[in-house]
């Protein structure tokens with residue numbers, strides 16, 4: 051079956067699709083040993099993981115600077131963002147923070163095999179040196195309230211965070227607003243009609 055990403059405004063090349071196919075093969079090879087993604091979703095890698103991650107790039111359209119992805123696991127969204135940056139934003143630097151050493155070894159392997167310029171920090175987010183990133187992302191890592199604490203550690207002043215959230219995103223937003231002040235724009239997810247990508251700026255404690 052021919053693969054595609056089907057995102058408006060992001061017309062990916064054959065080379066990018068080939069890199070994602072190479073990534074898919076490595077994910078399927080390593081997953082049984084280190085459980086990078088839940089096994090049932092391996093059959094739907096293109097929708098559940100690649101498209102789900104790529105939509106963040108299509109919303110942000112970064113050109114340059116540093117993008118930090120926290121708790122990257124099997125590379126979502128961080129490695130997919132790096133694949134797209136290779137085609138659309140060659141001046142964007144990607145840093146992935148993942149404390150599990152087997153998963154960080156996987157991230158480094160994929161980056162090397164696909165020729166991606168990615169830094170992997172195999173440490174806890176709380177122990178990593180302050181990244182001062184222009185862009186920040188994290189999928190399936192923590193509550194919005196906790197993620198905003200990570201913004202305080204690693205997002206540059208004036209930077210933007212992108213957090214994909216599931217059906218409970220409005221409740222998470224209300225809980226976080228009790229502790230943090232921030233601006234939030236919710237983008238509907240293209241992979242789940244109840245989910246949203248929260249675009250967050252101006253984070254500070256209430």
Ligand SMILES: C[S@@+](CC[C@H](N)C(=O)[O-])C[C@H]1O[C@@H](n2cnc3c(N)ncnc32)[C@H](O)[C@@H]1O
Pocket residue numbers: 086087120121122123124125126127147148149150153173174175176188189190191
């Ligand atoms: C549920 S997984 C999600 C992985 C990936 N973002 C995804 O959506 O498929 C959470 C990942 O964050 C990592 N993680 C959790 N807490 C962390 C921390 N404090 N510092 C660094 N990594 C952390 C875990 O090792 C795990 O790989």
